[in-house]
Amino acid sequence: MIKYFLIALLFFSNAHASDIINITFLGTGTPRPDINKLGPSVLIKYANEELLLDVGRGSALRINQIGNDFSKISNIFISHMHYDHIIGIADLWLTSNLWQRKKDINIFGPNSIKSFCDNLMKSYSEDIKYRYKENNYSKLNCLKFSERNHKSNNIEIIEFTNNHGHIDNSYGFKINYKNKSIVYSGDTTYSENVIKNSMNADILIHEVIAASPKIYESNHKLKKVFSTHTSIEQLVKILSLCKPKLTILNHALLFGISEERVLSEIRKNYSGDVIFSRDLMSVDLGEEINIFNIGK
Ligand SMILES: [Zn+2]
Numbered sequence: 001m002i003k004y005f006l007i008a009l010l011f012f013s014n015a016h017a018s019d020i021i022n023i024t025f026l027g028t029g030t031p032r033p034d035i036n037k038l039g040p041s042v043l044i045k046y047a048n049e050e051l052l053l054d055v056g057r058g059s060a061l062r063i064n065q066i067g068n069d070f071s072k073i074s075n076i077f078i079s080h081m082h083y084d085h086i087i088g089i090a091d092l093w094l095t096s097n098l099w100q101r102k103k104d105i106n107i108f109g110p111n112s113i114k115s116f117c118d119n120l121m122k123s124y125s126e127d128i129k130y131r132y133k134e135n136n137y138s139k140l141n142c143l144k145f146s147e148r149n150h151k152s153n154n155i156e157i158i159e160f161t162n163n164h165g166h167i168d169n170s171y172g173f174k175i176n177y178k179n180k181s182i183v184y185s186g187d188t189t190y191s192e193n194v195i196k197n198s199m200n201a202d203i204l205i206h207e208v209i210a211a212s213p214k215i216y217e218s219n220h221k222l223k224k225v226f227s228t229h230t231s232i233e234q235l236v237k238i239l240s241l242c243k244p245k246l247t248i249l250n251h252a253l254l255f256g257i258s259e260e261r262v263l264s265e266i267r268k269n270y271s272g273d274v275i276f277s278r279d280l281m282s283v284d285l286g287e288e289i290n291i292f293n294i295g296k
């Protein structure tokens with residue numbers, strides 16, 4: 001059963017109970033700047049542990065906004081190297097040091113994540129030299145997915161390749177926790193692999209792209225963008241096959257079309273629960289699904 005709580009306060013999910021896993025959307029946007037939809041980043045909380053999926057623009061701001069402890073996030077998973085998914089890493093890392101974080105931050109991602117982190121640490125070396133003595137600061141410990149030790153008592157996080165067009169190193173994630181599953185599609189067009197991993201998921205967080213016919217027809221560049229993302233038609237096909245308990249549309253690229261219109265188009269051919277994500281929306285997944293701070 002899915003329950004919605006239309007509340008204006010920012011953070012009060014019930015994620016204390018160890019059988020509940022909580023999803024908090026820190027940012028739900030795209031590369032286009034939008035103060036109400038910061039860059040893509042999803043905070044997952046379970047059994048007193050926390051991890052992040054992607055670190056888009058403003059993630060550190062949102063973590064501060066929900067009153068979260070920076071030092072609690074020890075593992076970060078990056079879906080792909082498009083800048084909108086990684087641009088918040090430097091801010092999160094350096095700001096958590098300001099909060100006297102000592103433990104290194106583990107970041108798992110595509111093959112180039114290592115050189116990205118090394119270069120990032122080099123780029124900020126002057127600031128670090130000025131602030132911290134004798135290596136006394138937290139560093140980025142970045143590993144390719146293939147180097148990751150998957151073993152964990154509490155949770156299983158599986159990365160799987162999706163289909164983000166020309167990007168050959170793009171992933172989605174499946175999270176298994178106490179017989180519940182959450183799937184994060186990452187940036188992708190229709191992908192058999194996303195479908196395979198999302199079968200009967202409790203919550204599927206999926207991206208979407210849509211445009212008004214007028215804008216779509218008159219814009220050549222947009223047609224190319226469509227080929228690397230998931231259209232409404234493709235989404236309906238995916239959802240009809242996977243039948244997630246709840247679908248949360250995220251990283252929505254909408255051109256001249258409203259969220260309401262997108263939902264009504266989907267509902268013509270799919271009757272399952274579908275909502276759009278909102279920045280700071282919080283979802284508790286346990287025996288039931290409770291959604292907090294859903295906005296208007
Ligand atoms: Zn993106």
Ligand SMILES: [Zn+2]
Binds near residue numbers: 080082164187
């Ligand atoms: Zn992308």
